[in-house]
Amino acid sequence: MLLCGYCGEDLPPGTKSVEGEKTYHEECINLNIPRGQEALDTFRNISTQSNVLCMAIHVNYIHGLAKENREQNKRKKEKRAIKTKELLKNVTALRNSNSGHLLIHFVGREKEDTFTGAFDEFADDKLQTLIQDGSLFTDVYTKRFLSDYAIDLDKLQKKQHGVLEETSGKLEKKIKEHQSQQEQLAKLDLKAKETLGEELFEEIRKILRQKLVETSQELERLKNIKSKVEKKLSVCVDKDTLKDTHQYKDFLVLYVEGGFYLTTSDSKTKIALDERIISPSDPTLIKFLKNRTQFKSVHPSGHTLEDLTKLHESRSVQFKGYFKGKETDEKIVGFMFDDHKLLEYVGAFTKNTEGGTYFLGIVEKEHFFNGSHYKSKFVEIQRVPISSQQNVAAKIKEGVSKGVLICDYDGNEANDELVDVFFIPSGDSGKHDADEKAPEHFIIQIHVKPVSGIVFYDKQGPQAYRVEGDTITTFSVKEWFHAVIENSVVRWEIYV
Ligand SMILES: [Zn+2]
Numbered sequence: 001m002l003l004c005g006y007c008g009e010d011l012p013p014g015t016k017s018v019e020g021e022k023t024y025h026e027e028c029i030n031l032n033i034p035r036g037q038e039a040l041d042t043f044r045n046i047s048t049q050s051n052v053l054c055m056a057i058h059v060n061y062i063h064g065l066a067k068e069n070r071e072q073n074k075r076k077k078e079k080r081a082i083k084t085k086e087l088l089k090n091v092t093a094l095r096n097s098n099s100g101h102l103l104i105h106f107v108g109r110e111k112e113d114t115f116t117g118a119f120d121e122f123a124d125d126k127l128q129t130l131i132q133d134g135s136l137f138t139d140v141y142t143k144r145f146l147s148d149y150a151i152d153l154d155k156l157q158k159k160q161h162g163v164l165e166e167t168s169g170k171l172e173k174k175i176k177e178h179q180s181q182q183e184q185l186a187k188l189d190l191k192a193k194e195t196l197g198e199e200l201f202e203e204i205r206k207i208l209r210q211k212l213v214e215t216s217q218e219l220e221r222l223k224n225i226k227s228k229v230e231k232k233l234s235v236c237v238d239k240d241t242l243k244d245t246h247q248y249k250d251f252l253v254l255y256v257e258g259g260f261y262l263t264t265s266d267s268k269t270k271i272a273l274d275e276r277i278i279s280p281s282d283p284t285l286i287k288f289l290k291n292r293t294q295f296k297s298v299h300p301s302g303h304t305l306e307d308l309t310k311l312h313e314s315r316s317v318q319f320k321g322y323f324k325g326k327e328t329d330e331k332i333v334g335f336m337f338d339d340h341k342l343l344e345y346v347g348a349f350t351k352n353t354e355g356g357t358y359f360l361g362i363v364e365k366e367h368f369f370n371g372s373h374y375k376s377k378f379v380e381i382q383r384v385p386i387s388s389q390q391n392v393a394a395k396i397k398e399g400v401s402k403g404v405l406i407c408d409y410d411g412n413e414a415n416d417e418l419v420d421v422f423f424i425p426s427g428d429s430g431k432h433d434a435d436e437k438a439p440e441h442f443i444i445q446i447h448v449k450p451v452s453g454i455v456f457y458d459k460q461g462p463q464a465y466r467v468e469g470d471t472i473t474t475f476s477v478k479e480w481f482h483a484v485i486e487n488s489v490v491r492w493e494i495y496v
Pocket residue numbers: 004005006007008009024025028
């Protein structure tokens with residue numbers, strides 16, 4: 001069933017759509033979208049932030065429904081996932097564009113409803129994943145209904161005036177303190193070492209300098225607070241516009257603070273733990289790219305059945321079981337790419353000194369050794385039927401080279417053959433067809449080379465967004481590398 005491009009809810013059956021274009025509810029076209037635009041215009045008039053974005057979510061997704069069957073529940077999950085993606089895209093863009101507001105239009109919300117917990121439950125965990133610079137959730141996000149702005153603004157301004165007065169007082173005191181510390185230091189230098197002796201002189205000097213540094217830092221901090229509050233107060237809000245906001249009880253305003261460095265929504269690359277592979281955090285990714293580790297080339301060889309039985313899964317070894325019967329070579333290669341995430345492992349293994357190895361046809365099975373009371377695991381060898389080794393190896397290599405994006409540490413695209421494929425005979429099934437040549441059975445071993453650079457499991461590369469004008473744009477691969485390496489996306493306030 002088609003979904004509405006605005007509220008995300010199902011469109012009535014039989015709705016016509018044009019390929020590549022969004023389709024909307026009649027009600028959304030005539031009522032909701034214009035209302036969203038009005039709210040956006042109103043908010044832009046009272047906001048001190050240049051970045052204001054808007055999105056809509058139907059209340060059906062964030063609240064439990066009075067009547068719900070299993071099928072509806074499943075559909076609801078899918079629809080929520082689409083809106084989650086949209087939310088994260090908007091918020092990432094604001095994190096990467098110094099800060100801003102996201103207006104969220106709750107389509108279908110009752111006027112009397114003042115509960116916000118359902119949205120918090122829907123959004124908070126996801127919003128928290130976008131904070132990777134160590135900031136507190138409460139410092140990065142604030143939420144308030146657009147209709148509350150008028151009431152709150154008066155109170156807010158009063159409070160801000162108070163803060164401004166207090167900060168100005170503190171600042172004055174600190175400036176005096178700073179001056180007197182500078183004078184003390186100058187005096188000390190004049191009196192020189194003779195009177196005090198060298199050791200004592202150096203010690204006093206050290207203490208004074210330390211104090212001076214501390215005072216300067218405090219001074220900077222206070223100046224920052226003062227300029228922030230002044231900026232907020234300098235915006236004159238027209239009273240009529242404020243009154244306008246009263247009617248928008250169905251718009252939540254989410255404030256998003258800018259990040260200290262680039263926020264990537266999906267890095268499209270993995271790193272290996274010993275137990276599994278995960279997406280790296282932003283700081284890990286930044287550190288990896290800045291370290292520019294140069295890997296030595298490795299010369300892999302095929303394993304024997306004998307050494308496989310002693311091998312276990314680790315940061316550089318991944319086993320995948322084969323539980324199908326006779327299949328075509330194409331299908332078997334397909335399982336690895338589609339069901340068993342081969343490309344994600346390739347990306348993770350290229351970051352190991354020795355690379356890594358991915359096996360199809362081995363499983364770790366639970367086992368009690370000699371009647372022991374605890375569960376452990378042993379390796380079970382399986383049989384993967386292969387008709388043509390040459391064909392399978394070529395298909396794997398082709399799939400890898402078509403599926404990944406390889407870049408050096410500066411973001412230049414590179415071409416490299418990442419994998420070697422080996423086939424380890426794993427025994428005969430015992431069934432021989434008289435006419436047909438039975439396929440032989442193997443374990444497929446794919447060795448991944450280390451790469452001095454980064455390998456993404458998506459040709460498009462990493463996903464990161466920013467706000468340009470009123471719209472969201474995607475970082476190109478080159479821009480992403482630049483932003484990560486040069487720290488070009490940072491909150492300007494920390495430098496003022
Ligand atoms: Zn709609």
